[in-house]
Amino acid sequence: MAEDTTTTTEVNDQDTNKTTETEVKTLTMTQEELDKVIQKRLDRALKKADEEKAEAEKLAKMSAEERAKAEFANEKSKFEEERLLHQREKLELQTVKELATKGLPTEFSKLILSDSAESTMANLKEFEGQWQTALDKAVTEKLKGKTPSGGGGSGSSEIDTLEIERQAALKNGNMPMAIAIKNKIVALQNKK
Numbered sequence: 214m215a216e217d218t219t220t221t222t223e224v225n226d227q228d229t230n231k232t233t234e235t236e237v238k239t240l241t242m243t244q245e246e247l248d249k250v251i252q253k254r255l256d257r258a259l260k261k262a263d264e265e266k267a268e269a270e271k272l273a274k275m276s277a278e279e280r281a282k283a284e285f286a287n288e289k290s291k292f293e294e295e296r297l298l299h300q301r302e303k304l305e306l307q308t309v310k311e312l313a314t315k316g317l318p319t320e321f322s323k324l325i326l327s328d329s330a331e332s333t334m335a336n337l338k339e340f341e342g343q344w345q346t347a348l349d350k351a352v353t354e355k356l357k358g359k360t361p362s363g364g365g366g367s368g369s370s371e372i373d374t375l376e377i378e379r380q381a382a383l384k385n386g387n388m389p390m391a392i393a394i395k396n397k398i399v400a401l402q403n404k405k
Contacts, residue, residue: 304330311337316388317344344389352393372401 242250272280307330308322317340325340327333356375375398382391 301326304333308333308337315341316392317341318389345393348389348393349396352390352397356397372398375401 272283275283305322305326308326309319311334312319312322312325315337321340325333325336327336356378375394379391379394379398382388382394
């Protein structure tokens with residue numbers, strides 16, 4: 214049975230005089246499990262070597278012009294893969310920025326991300342609406358049943374209570390809750 218343990222060691226880099234921490238994982242396994250891991254790794258290496266050998270033989274049978282075209286096509290496909298990866302990373306970064314700008318949790322960026330910028334922005338707008346609805350519902354549920362302190366029945370005591378809760382949310386760093394409470398305060402003030 215495999216067992217994971219984690220230890221932390223400090224490494225002193227003499228060139229930059231910086232001390233960095235690296236994580237070292239210790240893995241305990243039986244000989245049979247180790248043999249399986251080694252065999253899988255060996256199979257992958259052999260498969261890769263066979264593919265490279267077949268490609269080399271294929272290129273050797275080609276004329277110089279055909280070989281150049283094949284190498285160009287191979288390089289072009291690698292470049293295209295890297296370009297698509299770069300575009301996806303760039304789109305993810307833009308999604309994170311948009312979420313942060315709108316005061317939404319950035320942890321959802323991977324869920325919102327799509328193949329194109331247009332569909333990602335559409336997903337973001339839909340998420341923003343659903344997030345706000347859920348937040349409003351949660352705030353309403355949390356505030357439901359609370360009676361304003363102090364007699365007189367005026368709406369200002371409810372507004373004062375909401376303002377205290379908004380200040381607490383701001384103090385705790387819960388910006389979405391604070392915004393939702395502020396929206397409720399404005400709505401109550403508009404009813405007067």
